[in-house]
Amino acid sequence: MMVKKLIEKVEGEAELDFSFKNNKIDDVTIKFGFYRGIENILTGKPPRDALVITPRVCGICNHAHLIASVRAIEDGYRSVGMKVNLTNKANDIREFTLACELIQNHVKWFYLIILPQLEKLLDQQGEENHALKASYLSSTITKALAIFAGQWPHSSYAVPGGVTCDPTYVDVMQAESLVDESIKFFEQIMVGVKIDDILAMDSVLDLPKIGGDLGKVLLLLGSSGMAEMGKSHDRFIVFGECLCFKIGKSIPTQVSTIDTNYVKEERQKGSMAKSVTYKNRLFEVGSLARGMIAKEPMVKALHKRYKDSTLTRIFARVYEMGLLISYSKQLLKRLNLQEESCTFKANNRPMDFEGVGVVEAARGSLIHKTTVKDGLITNYEIIVPTQWNLSNGNGEEQGVSTKAMRGATSVEEASFIFRTFDVCSVCTTQ
Amino acid sequence: MKIADKKALKRESIIQTALQLFSTNGFHRTTIPDIAKALKMSVGNLYNYFSSKDMLAKEIIKYTSEVLGNEIREVNGLEVSTEEKVKKIVTLYFRMAKEKPEMIEYFLRVYLSNREVFNDGCEGMICVSGFITEIMIFFDDGVESGALRNQDFFSAFGLFMGYLGGMVFLKGEEVLPNDIEFYVEDISRNIYNALKV
Amino acid sequence: MKKPKLLWLQSITCNGNAHSFFNHPELFSILSHFELLYHPLLDTEYILEEVIKTQLACDVLILEGSFREKGMLKGGVELSTVVEVYAQKAKHIITAGTCATFGGVFKEADPKNITGFAFDIKEKTKRHELYFSKLISLPGCPIHPKWLSFVLLMLAKEKDIVLDDMFRPQELYGITVHTGCSRNEYFEWKVDTKGFGLKEGCLFYEQGCQGPHTRGSCNKILWNDASSKTIVGTPCFGCTEPDFPKTALYMTQTNMGIPTTMPLGVPKRAYLTATGIAKSFKIKRFEERIIKYDG
Numbered sequence: 001m002m003v004k005k006l007i008e009k010v011e012g013e014a015e016l017d018f019s020f021k022n023n024k025i026d027d028v029t030i031k032f033g034f035y036r037g038i039e040n041i042l043t044g045k046p047p048r049d050a051l052v053i054t055p056r057v058c059g060i061c062n063h064a065h066l067i068a069s070v071r072a073i074e075d076g077y078r079s080v081g082m083k084v085n086l087t088n089k090a091n092d093i094r095e096f097t098l099a100c101e102l103i104q105n106h107v108k109w110f111y112l113i114i115l116p117q118l119e120k121l122l123d124q125q126g127e128e129n130h131a132l133k134a135s136y137l138s139s140t141i142t143k144a145l146a147i148f149a150g151q152w153p154h155s156s157y158a159v160p161g162g163v164t165c166d167p168t169y170v171d172v173m174q175a176e177s178l179v180d181e182s183i184k185f186f187e188q189i190m191v192g193v194k195i196d197d198i199l200a201m202d203s204v205l206d207l208p209k210i211g212g213d214l215g216k217v218l219l220l221l222g223s224s225g226m227a228e229m230g231k232s233h234d235r236f237i238v239f240g241e242c243l244c245f246k247i248g249k250s251i252p253t254q255v256s257t258i259d260t261n262y263v264k265e266e267r268q269k270g271s272m273a274k275s276v277t278y279k280n281r282l283f284e285v286g287s288l289a290r291g292m293i294a295k296e297p298m299v300k301a302l303h304k305r306y307k308d309s310t311l312t313r314i315f316a317r318v319y320e321m322g323l324l325i326s327y328s329k330q331l332l333k334r335l336n337l338q339e340e341s342c343t344f345k346a347n348n349r350p351m352d353f354e355g356v357g358v359v360e361a362a363r364g365s366l367i368h369k370t371t372v373k374d375g376l377i378t379n380y381e382i383i384v385p386t387q388w389n390l391s392n393g394n395g396e397e398q399g400v401s402t403k404a405m406r407g408a409t410s411v412e413e414a415s416f417i418f419r420t421f422d423v424c425s426v427c428t429t430q
Numbered sequence: 431m432k433i434a435d436k437k438a439l440k441r442e443s444i445i446q447t448a449l450q451l452f453s454t455n456g457f458h459r460t461t462i463p464d465i466a467k468a469l470k471m472s473v474g475n476l477y478n479y480f481s482s483k484d485m486l487a488k489e490i491i492k493y494t495s496e497v498l499g500n501e502i503r504e505v506n507g508l509e510v511s512t513e514e515k516v517k518k519i520v521t522l523y524f525r526m527a528k529e530k531p532e533m534i535e536y537f538l539r540v541y542l543s544n545r546e547v548f549n550d551g552c553e554g555m556i557c558v559s560g561f562i563t564e565i566m567i568f569f570d571d572g573v574e575s576g577a578l579r580n581q582d583f584f585s586a587f588g589l590f591m592g593y594l595g596g597m598v599f600l601k602g603e604e605v606l607p608n609d610i611e612f613y614v615e616d617i618s619r620n621i622y623n624a625l626k627v
Numbered sequence: 628m629k630k631p632k633l634l635w636l637q638s639i640t641c642n643g644n645a646h647s648f649f650n651h652p653e654l655f656s657i658l659s660h661f662e663l664l665y666h667p668l669l670d671t672e673y674i675l676e677e678v679i680k681t682q683l684a685c686d687v688l689i690l691e692g693s694f695r696e697k698g699m700l701k702g703g704v705e706l707s708t709v710v711e712v713y714a715q716k717a718k719h720i721i722t723a724g725t726c727a728t729f730g731g732v733f734k735e736a737d738p739k740n741i742t743g744f745a746f747d748i749k750e751k752t753k754r755h756e757l758y759f760s761k762l763i764s765l766p767g768c769p770i771h772p773k774w775l776s777f778v779l780l781m782l783a784k785e786k787d788i789v790l791d792d793m794f795r796p797q798e799l800y801g802i803t804v805h806t807g808c809s810r811n812e813y814f815e816w817k818v819d820t821k822g823f824g825l826k827e828g829c830l831f832y833e834q835g836c837q838g839p840h841t842r843g844s845c846n847k848i849l850w851n852d853a854s855s856k857t858i859v860g861t862p863c864f865g866c867t868e869p870d871f872p873k874t875a876l877y878m879t880q881t882n883m884g885i886p887t888t889m890p891l892g893v894p895k896r897a898y899l900t901a902t903g904i905a906k907s908f909k910i911k912r913f914e915e916r917i918i919k920y921d922g
Contacts (some may be wrong), residue, residue, distance in 0.1 A: 006702050008675040009667060011642050013701065034699055036639060037736030048877045052864050056732045056768065059642030090824075108649075112668060131669050132655055139650040143851045150859035151850035152650070153643045153769050157861045159823050159877070164860035166826040168918065174853075338920045341824025341860075426641050554907025563899040566885055570895065573882035583884035 005411050007418065009112070011060055012425030014390075016418065018411055025414050028402040030390055035272035038430045042380040047073050047349075047372045050380065051156045054368065057382065057430045060108065062153045063101040063145070064361030065382075067094060068368040070158040076355025076370060077160060077344075089339035090162035092331045093148050095243055096175075098359070099328040100145035101152070102243070103182065105362030106287070106321045107137045109422045110190070114314055115213060121416050122224050133213075137185050144178035144328075147171045161344020172332055179329050186325055190214055195322050202297035204305045214318050221311050230310035230417040232404040233282055233397070236289035237388070239263075239367060240360030244327045246294040249283060255293055260356055260367060265383060268392055273428040275391030275399070276383055284308065284400045285364025285388045286421070287317035296323075308404075310420045317422075351375040361385055363422050384427040441479050444469060445493050448486055453535035457487065457544050484547050491541050491548065491557045494533045498526065499560035506567050512577035515568060516625075517618040520594065524610045527598045534598050565591070572625070579627045589624055593617065631686035631783065633661035634678070634713055638699055638706055639733045639741065640692030642667060643769035644724040650851065651772040660783035661687065679704045681712040687782055688717035689775075693726040693733045695740045710744075714758055719782055720744070721763045723775060728766040728793075729869040746793065749869045764794040768866035773848045774799050793869075795842065803891050804838040804863045807846035808855075814839070817906045818913040823860060827917060830862045831886065835878045837865035839890035 001020040006013055017029040038057050042050055050069040055062035074084045086094075111134035119125045142152040148165050149155035157164045183195055191198050192211020201209075210218060221227040237249040239260060248255045258278065265274045283289070288308060291299030298319060302312045350372075357368040364385030371379040393399040398406070401421045408414035447468050451460045462483055466473045480486040505518045527534045541548065541558075548557065555562050569586055572578035578586075597617065601610050635645070645667045651657065658669075664685065665671045665678045673683065679702050690710065699706045714720055722744045725731040729743040745755040745762055755762075765774050778796060781788050789797045805814070813820070813829035820828025830836035838846075841863050845855045856863055864876050880887045889898050 006676060012637070012640075012667075013675065033701075034639065036733050038732075041732065041735045046875050046878075049872070049874060052872060052876045053732060056641050056643065059640070059644070059646040059769065062641070062643065108668075112670075116670060129655065135649055135651075135654050139652050139851070142650055143853045146851035146853040148859065150854050150856040150861050151845075153646055154866075155856070155861070156864070156876075157856070157859055162824050164823045166824055166860060168826075342822060345822045553909075555903040556907045559900055559903040562903050563896060566883070566899045566903075567896060569883040570885045570887075574887070578883070580882055586883050 003411055005415060007415055007423065010419070010423035010425050011058065011427070012429070014418075014423055014425055014428075016411075016415070018405075018414060023409060025405055025408045025411075027398075028405045028414065028418075029270070029392055030273075030399070030402065030418075031271040032273040032425055032429045035429050036426075039380045039382055042370075042377050045377050046375060047076070047370060047377055048159070050368070050370060050377065051159065054382065055154045055156065057384075058424060058427045059153050060105055060424065061101065061361045061363070061366075061427065063098060063149070063155060064359050064366050065368070066156060066158050067098055068357040068359040068361075068366045068382075069370070070160060071357030071359065072355040072368040072370045073160050073357070074355065075357060076353035076372060077350055079355060080350045080353045082350060084161055084344055086162055087339040087341070087343060088334075089336055090341055090343070092335055093163050093165065093167070093341075094158055096328050096331045097145045097149045097155075097157075099243055099324045099331070100141045102360075102362045103141045103321055103324050103328075104138045104145075104152075105422075106317055106324075107141075107190075108134045109362075110134070110213070110217075110314075110318060113419050113422070115217060117416055117419055118217060118220050118226070121226075121412050122220055124220060130213075133185075133189060137182060140178055140185070141182050144175040144182075147175045147178075159342060159344075160349075162340065162342030164342065166341050167335075167337060169337065172335055172337070176329070176332050179325060179332065182325050183329070186322060188212070190318065191322070195326055198298075198319065198322050199326065201301075203301050206298070207302075214315070217314060218311065221314070226413070226416070227306060227311035228309055229408060229413070230313065230404040230420055231307050232284060232400045234308045235281065235283045236292045236308075237278055237283035237285055237365065238290050238293045238360065239358045239365035241358060243360055244294075244323055245290045245360050248293045249278065250289075250292050255295075260358065263367065263383060265381075265387070266394065271392070273390065274387055275394060276387040277391075277394055280394065280396070282391065282393065282397050282400055283388060285385045286313075286362075287320040288313045289364060290360065291316040291320065310417060313420045349375075363424055363427075364388060382430050384424070384430065386421075386424045386428045389421045390423060390428060437479075442493075444476065444479055444486070445490055449490050449494070449536050450532050452487070452490070452540050453532040457540045457547070462486075484550075487540065487544075487547050488552045488557055490536060491552065492560070494537060495558040495561040497533065498523075499562075499564045501526070502561070502564035502568065506564060506571065512572040512575060513618075513622050513626075515572075516622045517614065519568065520618045520621065521611075521614050523594050524597070524614060527601060528610060531602070534595075535602060538595055538599060538602075577627065578625050586625055590621055593621060630660060630662045631718075632664050632684055633658075633666075633687045633689065633779075634664045634683065634685045634717075635666045635689040635691065636678070636706075636710060636713065637667050638690065638692035638694050638710070638727070640724070640726055641732075642691075644691045644727075644775075647769040648723075648772045648775050651776055652852065653776070657776045657779055660780065667691070676702050679709050681709055683713075685713045685716045687719045687721065687779070688713050689721045689723050690727040690744050691723050693730050693741050694744055695737070695742075698740075714744075714754070718761060719763060720758055720761050721765060721775070721778060723765050724770045725766045725768040725866055725868075725871050728764045729871070731768060732872055735872075746869065759794070762794040763788065763790065763796065765799075766795065766867040766869075766871075767843060768871060771799075771843075771845065771848060771850065774844070799844050799848075800842040800867065802842070802844055802847065804841045804843045804845045804855075804857065804867075805890065806844070808838055808857045809846075810857060813913060815905065816908065816910055816913055817902050818910075820860070825860065827913070827915075830857060830860070831879065833879055834862045835864075835876055835880075836862035837868075837888070838863035840888050841865040841868055842891070843867040 003018045015031040019027045054065040054069045111130040149157040367383040369381040391399040405414040466476045722728040734741045819832040
């Protein structure tokens with residue numbers, strides 16, 4: 001039996017074709033409709049135009065695209081022998097604004113998708129306006145971002161050698177109170193415990209201490225049996241050298257180093273999205289992957305008990321919000337405003353180079369590759385996180401999310417599992 | 431004639447006379463009484479128009495810059511090629527050097543050689559903006575029409591005006607074997623060739 | 628009084644306008660004036676599959692993203708045909724963002740076939756004639772949340788919005804991005820910033836700032852209630868203008884050192900005269916750092 005389902009409000013839409021066997025989902029094909037051609041738009045433009053154009057790939061993770069594109073240029077400059085050394089200040093400001101964007105992503109995913117969809121799935125809908133909470137924290141934390149980056153969405157304030165802003169302590173103090181406000185929200189509304197307490201947890205036995213809306217989700221997942229669903233390859237990969245994350249790949253037995261040269265993109269039949277593999281194998285990217293590779297104690301503890309299930313995946317992402325909020329507070333604290341914002345002053349910019357920029361975006365590793373000849377871009381490649389998680393597999397192996405959906409007993413159940421990966425249609429079809 | 435108009439006329443005649451004297455006798459050797467005498471007016475009356483010799487010097491540079499600027503402005507308004515405009519600017523510059531040599535002389539010998547006089551109130555381009563603005567417009571139109579190569583303003587300006595100034599200087603030194611108009615054709619071509627795309 | 632029915636439809640987009648508006652601090656009180664039929668992020672009365680059947684009534688239609696007549700499908704249906712039906716029903720059509728208004732970034736992928744709703748860059752599309760009486764253009768990449776809330780509240784309160792010849796509210800687009808910029812003194816005295824990463828200096832001369840010739844109120848109504856591009860030292864890229872995006876965005880285009888595009892409405896001769904004079908003065912305060920940390 002085949003069932004088609006249009007999944008909407010996932011930064012656009014995705015179409016899922018489910019095939020059932022013995023009343024269980026046996027296989028799923030994911031299709032994304034419309035390719036917008038951002039990579040082609042960049043051809044023929046000066047390299048720095050990518051800092052303005054690539055954020056327009058995505059309304060929700062535009063800032064990650066900016067950081068990936070500036071790193072690609074900086075990598076290219078370095079590859080032809082130019083010195084591009086960022087000050088700690090410039091680095092920390094970039095890290096801060098990126099962390100803010102991740103927090104914004106995570107909270108929207110939790111309150112616009114996970115909580116309401118889970119309640120819908122289990123017929124537990126209440127009167128509460130979850131979107132109000134998402135909007136509150138999202139506007140609070142992106143305000144902190146905008147203090148340095150000018151605006152969100154679509155800032156272009158990161159330039160080769162640093163950032164364009166030159167903040168004062170008036171700015172830093174304002175940003176700090178916005179982060180404090182976010183900590184209050186996280187503690188009182190989302191997790192029901194102090195931020196330091198949740199980050200110090202390291203055992204499944206700590207789970208009942210968690211309250212707030214995450215506590216609610218954990219209870220619903222546990223009581224419905226959804227907690228054990230959504231397991232996939234149990235392989236993870238992290239490329240981004242930033243934030244409080246570690247780089248590497250992990251299979252159930254070990255964590256090892258990686259090289260972006262083994263990343264391969266392939267076209268998929270019937271979909272405008274390309275799939276990605278590492279040494280021809282599929283890996284999960286995102287908060288769960290980052291928690292696993294960095295060996296976050298509580299993520300590891302949950303993984304030991306629940307493997308890469310919906311529960312571990314959802315917990316890892318909310319937990320990461322806590323990590324990011326407390327990290328962003330540290331960043332502001334140590335900011336030394338006397339350092340230079342942008343060190344690259346040369347008027348002689350290299351005319352020919354190739355560079356790769358990698359960043360951890362909310363949904364996982366984001367890779368930009370730029371090739372420049374005679375001062376103009378001749379080729380630009382963007383590999384987005386959702387190409388890893390939402391691919392249909394490579395013939396030998398099933399895709400990460402399609403494998404996770406296998407065994408679900410209904411389209412609704414499968415759709416929920418699908419959403420735990422946080423679908424971003426616009427990124428997938430740049 | 432209204433009193434205001436009369437005053438304006440008088441003012442202009444003072445400027446022209448002073449211009450003449452400054453360029454031929456030199457700035458420092460010309461005194462206010464010399465100028466008043468040439469104008470057949472009293473020194474006191476002259477001071478009603480200009481409070482000092484320095485002030486008068488500044489007004490003259492503004493005046494010459496306006497006169498030259500207005501001529502170039504007319505060229506800028508013509509519907510002709512950039513090459514043609516170069517020739518017209520060279521022509522009018524040399525014509526002025528011939529008909530009103532004191533103006534160009536004043537610019538080269540007084541304005542450029544007595545910077546201390548002009549430092550207060552005539553810094554940078556303030557007193558020559560009438561002329562500079564029109565040259566900028568000429569360059570801008572030339573680039574926009576695709577005729578001239580885009581480059582830094584001063585590298586183009588120096589080439590154009592340095593060349594013309596140099597020729598007028600040679601004329602003033604009486605070393606040119608031919609009448610200055612003899613050189614219009616070649617110089618225009620040289621300038622255009624150097625600046626074109 | 629019945630609340631007007633609000634329908635938000637997306638075409639070729641990045642979702643940036645929806646997310647920008649979602650950050651509005653008073654989002655839900657603004658939306659409370661409307662019956663929300665469909666929105667790309669929020670839980671709404673109808674799902675997309677119901678919307679594309681085109682049976683719903685609609686008073687205010689918000690369009691996000693650029694358009695193509697064929698090849699942009701939603702749930703198997705050509706989106707252009709869906710939009711056409713709701714455009715006819717609606718009393719007001721808001722094109723939210725530069726893509727929906729003029730074509731924007733995505734137009735460059737297929738310039739012949741991708742346009743804004745009623746404009747193709749500056750040219751009128753065939754829809755212009757059909758719908759000009761109900762159009763409200765809100766260009767910006769993305770849209771400023773407070774620009775949209777202003778329009779929505781004016782509509783909810785049945786007040787007239789004064790529009791310009793491209794249907795942009797004059798209150799928002801009658802001024803330029805330059806208005807209110809924290810670097811205005813440096814523009815007045817023609818003091819260029821010495822590079823990126825400084826709070827001092829103007830970005831118009833070298834860094835490509837389009838603020839003086841870009842319509843919009845980014846520096847009057849701040850972004851995220853906090854800041855703006857030019858305040859943080861990023862040039863304005865002219866994202867509200869019909870020809871956004873131009874190329875070489877971090878560099879001022881000049882002819883022999885003279886900016887090719889003048890401040891809005893200022894004749895070149897007037898600009899050059901004022902510039903030449905202002906540039907002649909070296910004013911110590913504008914050459915110095917504002918804050919001298921080491922005393």
